[in-house]
Amino acid sequence: MSGHHKESCGSHCGCHTPPSNGGNDEGLFNRRNLLKGAGATLGVAAFAKAMAPITEWKESTSVDEFLQTHYRELSKDQLAEVITRLEEETKNDYGAEVNISDVRPQKGVKFGYALNLSICVGCRRCAKACHEENNHDRTSGNSYITVLEMSKGSMDMEQGHADYNHPVPQPDKFYMPVQCQQCENPPCVDVCPVEATWKEPDGIVVVDYNWCIGCRYCEAACPYHARRFNWTKPEVPKEEINIEQGYLSNRIRPQGVMEKCTFCLHRTRKGKLPACLEACPTGARVFGNLLDPTSEIRTVLANKRVFVLKEELGTKPNFFYFFDE
Amino acid sequence: MQEISKTGRTIVVIAVLIILAIISAVALSYLQSKNNPSHGELETWTPSDSLHPVTIHQPDLMPMVDSGKKDREGKAVMIRCNNCHDTKEPNTLTEKASDLNDFHQHMTFRHNSLKCASCHHPDDYESLRLADGSSVTFSNVMDLCAQCHGPQYRDYNNGSHGGMNGYWDLSRGPRTRNNCVDCHDSHAPAYPKVMPVFPPKTRVGTQGAGGHQH
Numbered sequence: 001m002s003g004h005h006k007e008s009c010g011s012h013c014g015c016h017t018p019p020s021n022g023g024n025d026e027g028l029f030n031r032r033n034l035l036k037g038a039g040a041t042l043g044v045a046a047f048a049k050a051m052a053p054i055t056e057w058k059e060s061t062s063v064d065e066f067l068q069t070h071y072r073e074l075s076k077d078q079l080a081e082v083i084t085r086l087e088e089e090t091k092n093d094y095g096a097e098v099n100i101s102d103v104r105p106q107k108g109v110k111f112g113y114a115l116n117l118s119i120c121v122g123c124r125r126c127a128k129a130c131h132e133e134n135n136h137d138r139t140s141g142n143s144y145i146t147v148l149e150m151s152k153g154s155m156d157m158e159q160g161h162a163d164y165n166h167p168v169p170q171p172d173k174f175y176m177p178v179q180c181q182q183c184e185n186p187p188c189v190d191v192c193p194v195e196a197t198w199k200e201p202d203g204i205v206v207v208d209y210n211w212c213i214g215c216r217y218c219e220a221a222c223p224y225h226a227r228r229f230n231w232t233k234p235e236v237p238k239e240e241i242n243i244e245q246g247y248l249s250n251r252i253r254p255q256g257v258m259e260k261c262t263f264c265l266h267r268t269r270k271g272k273l274p275a276c277l278e279a280c281p282t283g284a285r286v287f288g289n290l291l292d293p294t295s296e297i298r299t300v301l302a303n304k305r306v307f308v309l310k311e312e313l314g315t316k317p318n319f320f321y322f323f324d325e
Numbered sequence: 326m327q328e329i330s331k332t333g334r335t336i337v338v339i340a341v342l343i344i345l346a347i348i349s350a351v352a353l354s355y356l357q358s359k360n361n362p363s364h365g366e367l368e369t370w371t372p373s374d375s376l377h378p379v380t381i382h383q384p385d386l387m388p389m390v391d392s393g394k395k396d397r398e399g400k401a402v403m404i405r406c407n408n409c410h411d412t413k414e415p416n417t418l419t420e421k422a423s424d425l426n427d428f429h430q431h432m433t434f435r436h437n438s439l440k441c442a443s444c445h446h447p448d449d450y451e452s453l454r455l456a457d458g459s460s461v462t463f464s465n466v467m468d469l470c471a472q473c474h475g476p477q478y479r480d481y482n483n484g485s486h487g488g489m490n491g492y493w494d495l496s497r498g499p500r501t502r503n504n505c506v507d508c509h510d511s512h513a514p515a516y517p518k519v520m521p522v523f524p525p526k527t528r529v530g531t532q533g534a535g536g537h538q539h
Contacts, residue, residue, distance in 0.1 A: 271497030296484030
């Protein structure tokens with residue numbers, strides 16, 4: 001190899017080029033310079049594209065939001081700052097003056113929900129109330145509640161239909177609203193890779209929307225199809241926004257995070273009934289404190305024929321269904 | 326000998342420093358956790374003795390009947406029951422609107438085999454009559470319903486029948502509850518069929534809940 005002439009590779013491949021002294025007069029437009037130019041242009045474009053998230057960052061994500069720590073590690077002052085920032089962002093994005101609270105669970109309270117399948121007529125008012133209460137995206141018509149039309153005699157929720165659109169109740173059907181069952185043993189919490197979802201002491205499974213990375217593992221893990229994903233930034237007209245919001249519940253969620261029913265904790269932790277119960281025209285829904293032996297929910301559990309969905313999975317729901325007769 | 330004690334002293338000093346560092350780290354984390362409210366003690370819920378009231382919505386309007394005539398503004402002219410029934414002899418066997426010559430013609434009765442006088446007081450049509458013959462006002466109609474619908478009345482009292490609003494925790498706020506007749510028409514009490522609201526738009530709605538094609 002070393003014996004060969006410098007300018008040639010030594011084979012007959014035609015790569016031999018005459019010494020470049022004569023090439024100077026070709027100026028800028030020789031092959032090498034053109035390739036260099038094209039490469040540089042592509043490189044700059046690729047670099048700009050790669051940097052785009054950072055240059056566009058300021059609009060969607062503030063540095064504070066990026067650096068915000070997990071809800072359970074926030075001190076009181078940090079949380080107050082976060083809430084102020086979120087309220088400002090809602091004001092800027094939606095034009096609504098909202099009040100985001102952080103209501104804590106209480107000792108001696110564990111929430112339970114029961115639903116009377118003999119009474120429910122399937123009118124879907126609960127799903128509508130949830131949609132409005134929890135500031136769901138208006139375009140997708142999202143709701144934490146799916147009302148299933150089931151054939152009498154069947155208990156398999158996978159066979160239910162949610163898209164019925166005829167007068168209800170049909171004589172050969174019964175109607176089963178399904179929402180988060182607030183499991184004692186929640187599979188959605190187990191699979192979260194970043195601990196963005198957890199079970200609170202009063203039994204409610206919550207999500208820190210600012211910690212969630214949107215991987216949707218929890219959606220896949222939930223046997224009750226109770227979790228929802230924010231495919232888009234929620235669109236809610238200013239005048240329809242529910243301004244009483246909770247950090248862990250119905251504040252307007254960012255795009256790309258999971259959300260779920262929280263038994264309206266911004267209401268229930270203040271002693272109020274959840275929105276879906278208040279909307280129910282038949283009184284099929286019973287809500288209360290499982291640790292209070294005089295509560296309505298305890299009376300139902302003690303006296304009615306109660307069952308839970310997919311008991312065999314061992315999720316131990318705190319949401320119960322019952323029949324009158 | 327001196328060298329050994331020197332090394333020993335250094336080791337002791339280092340050990341003491343390490344122990345001090347560990348103690349201060351533990352103390353710091355303890356202080357931090359004390360400042361952090363999420364790790365702090367939670368407020369305890371105690372059922373209070375002074376409970377807010379549970380109000381049952383009452384039909385407080387004087388019972389009226391549609392005369393079938395319209396006033397100048399096109400509104401139906403309503404007439405108090407005793408306008409006619411004060412002077413008319415009660416027919417306790419009437420059970421259908423078609424049995425009557427005028428009034429009540431638009432009404433349909435689908436309440437088992439009950440006759441008008443099963444519930445309406447034949448001596449005072451502006452009140453109701455219990456099975457034992459005592460009269461009860463329209464606003465206390467639930468006492469009348471409860472005579473036959475015991476299980477429903479029991480469930481109502483247990484909070485598992487009938488819509489409500491307000492607070493689950495009565496120590497923090499009041500609650501209002503529906504009356505029987507808010508949802509059930511006493512003349513045709515079966516809950517009517519309704520069109521469902523809010524049809525789902527998501528994929529869950531166009532397929533079965535589990536995503537099966539049907």
